[in-house]
Amino acid sequence: MNVQQLKRTLMNLPPKKSVLIESKHGMGKSQVIAQCAAEMSVKLGKSFEFVDIRLGQYEVGDLIGLPQKQQTFEITKKVYSNGSITEEKTIATNVTVHDLPLWFPREKNSCGFLFFDELNRGSRDTQQWAFQVVLDYRVNFHDVPDGWRVIAACNDDQDAYSILSLDPALYDRFLVIKFRPTADEWMAHAASIKVHDCITKYIKKHSKDLDPPDKLESGKKYSSRRSWVALSDVIKYMQGIGDDPLKDLDYLTLLAIGYVGSTIALNFVTFIKKDYKVFAPEDILSNFRKFKEDFEHMEATDYAYYNNELVDYIKGMKTKLSKSQCENLFDYVKTIPKEIQAGFWTSFLDSAKEKATAWFQSDPSISDVLRTCYKKK
Numbered sequence: 001m002n003v004q005q006l007k008r009t010l011m012n013l014p015p016k017k018s019v020l021i022e023s024k025h026g027m028g029k030s031q032v033i034a035q036c037a038a039e040m041s042v043k044l045g046k047s048f049e050f051v052d053i054r055l056g057q058y059e060v061g062d063l064i065g066l067p068q069k070q071q072t073f074e075i076t077k078k079v080y081s082n083g084s085i086t087e088e089k090t091i092a093t094n095v096t097v098h099d100l101p102l103w104f105p106r107e108k109n110s111c112g113f114l115f116f117d118e119l120n121r122g123s124r125d126t127q128q129w130a131f132q133v134v135l136d137y138r139v140n141f142h143d144v145p146d147g148w149r150v151i152a153a154c155n156d157d158q159d160a161y162s163i164l165s166l167d168p169a170l171y172d173r174f175l176v177i178k179f180r181p182t183a184d185e186w187m188a189h190a191a192s193i194k195v196h197d198c199i200t201k202y203i204k205k206h207s208k209d210l211d212p213p214d215k216l217e218s219g220k221k222y223s224s225r226r227s228w229v230a231l232s233d234v235i236k237y238m239q240g241i242g243d244d245p246l247k248d249l250d251y252l253t254l255l256a257i258g259y260v261g262s263t264i265a266l267n268f269v270t271f272i273k274k275d276y277k278v279f280a281p282e283d284i285l286s287n288f289r290k291f292k293e294d295f296e297h298m299e300a301t302d303y304a305y306y307n308n309e310l311v312d313y314i315k316g317m318k319t320k321l322s323k324s325q326c327e328n329l330f331d332y333v334k335t336i337p338k339e340i341q342a343g344f345w346t347s348f349l350d351s352a353k354e355k356a357t358a359w360f361q362s363d364p365s366i367s368d369v370l371r372t373c374y375k376k377k
Helices: 003-012 029-044 060-064 124-136 183-192 197-205 225-240 249-260 262-274 281-290 300-316 323-335 338-351 353-361 364-376
Strands: 019-023 049-054 067-081 084-098 111-117 147-155 175-178
Touching: 003 019, 003 029, 003 175, 019 029, 029 049, 029 111, 029 147, 060 124, 124 147, 183 197, 183 225, 197 225, 197 262, 197 300, 225 249, 249 262, 281 300, 281 323, 300 323, 300 338, 323 338, 323 353, 323 364, 338 353, 338 364, 353 364
Parallel strands: 019 147, 019 175, 049 111, 111 147
Antiparallel strands: 067 084
């Protein structure tokens, strides 16, 4: 399943149907489940919890809870009466009761996802503990509230990961989903979280480098969706403090190797050297003719990027555009496609109305160009 299919499944299955999501590392399993929880809170109009438990970090005693002696304790028993199952409540005396773990949902009317990550990294004992909660939604005579769903996730390549194979009986208790998100879905997500465009442009050209390969070797570094986002974060942060790694390709190579592995890092740096160019808004406004040829062969996503950069830059200027800046901006607008012109003008006018109006009035030809682009649109 891709991202949209997985979301549809997690949000629309009948209650108390458990799901196991399998994929390679770094594919965004946890992230998609968290997104579903956020969407469920909107759908239901109330709080929707997301409890993330890494079973590989727990001992079975942590899950069962410490035993406590109780003088009296109300026990809810499930019994059959006249051929139908029902509940009976009785008071027991001098019994041992296990404390519930902190994360166990207690509120009867609550709802959420009980997420067991790294299921196949847990010990055999913790996997055995999972049997009851996965199928019966019950732990130590305590029921998981009706509004909750158990979701588990694990890596699905037993030869590459340090994991335990799942017991067939435990495996049988899940709807098992092979999670295979598409490159386009990641690109949309990358745009939403503002992954550096040097990475999105590389992945757009080399989509096969987005995820780990089919065959993995232990101890070897591979690229993943998670590692590309991490590399983007580092590049953006360093640029923000005045230390741009894109201007030091030897150093960029070392950074990239640490995140995506040596082979893909070298390909990425070669792309930066040969194919990737970033033009600052101030350069476009001061001398667009110098870069005009580059802008004549860009893709729609590139134009959208520069439209946003220009509007943000002009909005932050303390003064109106100078005569030469107005001319360079007009030259830029005439160079980009008609349908992109309309989007630029709308964004410019919405974000910096006074400066946009002054630019519009600086040359009568501007109105002719914009009128044409709206007719085409």
